[in-house]
Amino acid sequence: MSTVSAYAATSATDPLTPATITRRELGPHDVALDIHFAGICHSDIHTVRGEWGQVEYPMVPGHEIAGVVTGVGSEVTLFQVGDRAGVGCFVDSCRECENCLAGEEQYCDNPGMIGTYNGVGRDGQPTQGGYSGAIVVDENYVLRIPDGIGLDAAAPLLCAGITTYSPLRHWHAGPGTKVAVIGLGGLGHLGVKLAAAMGAEVTVLSQSLKKMEDGLRLGATDYRATSDRTTFKDLAGKFDLILNTVSANLDLEQYLKLLTLDGTLVELGMPEHPMSVPAGALIFGRRRIAGSLIGGIAETQEMLEFCAEHGVAPEIEVIEPDYINEAYARVLASDVRYRFVIDTASLR
Numbered sequence: 001m002s003t004v005s006a007y008a009a010t011s012a013t014d015p016l017t018p019a020t021i022t023r024r025e026l027g028p029h030d031v032a033l034d035i036h037f038a039g040i041c042h043s044d045i046h047t048v049r050g051e052w053g054q055v056e057y058p059m060v061p062g063h064e065i066a067g068v069v070t071g072v073g074s075e076v077t078l079f080q081v082g083d084r085a086g087v088g089c090f091v092d093s094c095r096e097c098e099n100c101l102a103g104e105e106q107y108c109d110n111p112g113m114i115g116t117y118n119g120v121g122r123d124g125q126p127t128q129g130g131y132s133g134a135i136v137v138d139e140n141y142v143l144r145i146p147d148g149i150g151l152d153a154a155a156p157l158l159c160a161g162i163t164t165y166s167p168l169r170h171w172h173a174g175p176g177t178k179v180a181v182i183g184l185g186g187l188g189h190l191g192v193k194l195a196a197a198m199g200a201e202v203t204v205l206s207q208s209l210k211k212m213e214d215g216l217r218l219g220a221t222d223y224r225a226t227s228d229r230t231t232f233k234d235l236a237g238k239f240d241l242i243l244n245t246v247s248a249n250l251d252l253e254q255y256l257k258l259l260t261l262d263g264t265l266v267e268l269g270m271p272e273h274p275m276s277v278p279a280g281a282l283i284f285g286r287r288r289i290a291g292s293l294i295g296g297i298a299e300t301q302e303m304l305e306f307c308a309e310h311g312v313a314p315e316i317e318v319i320e321p322d323y324i325n326e327a328y329a330r331v332l333a334s335d336v337r338y339r340f341v342i343d344t345a346s347l348r
């Protein structure tokens with residue numbers, strides 16, 4: 001075992017504070033990574049605050065991890081010391097169920113993927129995430145970061161990137177399709193970039209027009225304020241696909257009415273409380289509402305290659321670990337442009 005510096009949550013309400021955690025000895029299939037950067041995902045905040053259920057404190061969040069391999073176990077074949085590598089939202093799964101075998105490990109049903117933090121590893125120990133100096137992960141759950149992508153920019157791709165890439169692919173976004181992205185935050189801004197890179201026509205639906213210039217620069221061709229009631233009149237029946245990246249409850253009925261016949265609204269945001277959906281909003285227009293959870297390891301690797309090839313990278317604000325609590329407050333206030341990424345040098 002080795003000890004590593006980290007930032008941990010100790011309760012649902014207290015600020016995150018410096019902590020020391022342990023990482024397991026390298027097993028035969030393990031890769032040790034020095035963490036260089038860790039993104040702050042809104043899911044970290046939902047989890048820390050207990051909005052998604054029980055948390056084992058102290059808990060180190062962070063599932064957008066990019067760094068460099070410092071050690072490999074005796075049986076490792078996929079990585080070498082010095083490789084640039086990343087870890088996303090899960091660090092293991094059963095590897096035997098139908099979904100794992102299909103490369104959809106995020107939907108493992110036996111009993112489920114093992115989260116990068118707030119989970120329990122195969123060794124029975126709690127998993128601790130990326131707001132830390134180093135991590136040890138089985139090689140099959142580690143991603144290779146293409147040369148063209150900086151480690152700081154790579155980090156947010158490992159959750160925000162794959163979470164928007166996967167549904168865009170699944171619902172065939174591309175030339176001739178009209179996509180709307182609700183919420184221009186961490187997920188949303190990558191959703192806009194990726195959908196545009198795939199050739200779709202993209203509209204941003206944001207609370208206000210404050211970030212309009214950014215949205216258009218990121219690749220949207222239209223940008224509307226949802227505080228303006230005419231938005232919902234103007235855009236009725238227009239979109240084949242809507243990605244909802246909002247972390248709070250919305251009136252889904254009015255957004256569903258923006259879909260074409262057979263259009264799909266995909267829930268990516270996971271607010272604490274349920275949202276109601278009137279049946280009529282689905283029935284008229286044979287519309288669908290769906291959900292999507294991150295992506296499997298193979299698809300995450302595919303997304304990284306796609307981003308390298310198409311020059312897609314997140315817009316980030318790099319911060320020191322002692323700024324994490326302020327960053328949380330700013331994310332909660334929708335004051336993020338567009339992902340906070342922690343430089344973890346001082347934790348190594």
Ligand code: NAP
Nearest residue numbers: 042043183184185186187206207246247248269270293294
């Ligand atoms: P984020 O950076 O905070 O972005 C969320 C955006 O939603 C904000 O920037 C804001 O955009 C909009 N928004 C926030 N509060 C709102 C409100 N009350 N009403 C209307 N719009 C509001 O968060 P994120 O990291 O992108 O994560 C977004 C959500 O996705 C979270 O719930 C997170 O847990 C979830 N998530 C899900 C998955 C998955 O696998 N499905 C993966 C990662 C994250 P505007 O200012 O433009 O309106």
Ligand code: ZN
Nearest residue numbers: 041043159160
């Ligand atoms: Zn995330």
Ligand code: ZN
Nearest residue numbers: 094097100108
């Ligand atoms: Zn499985």
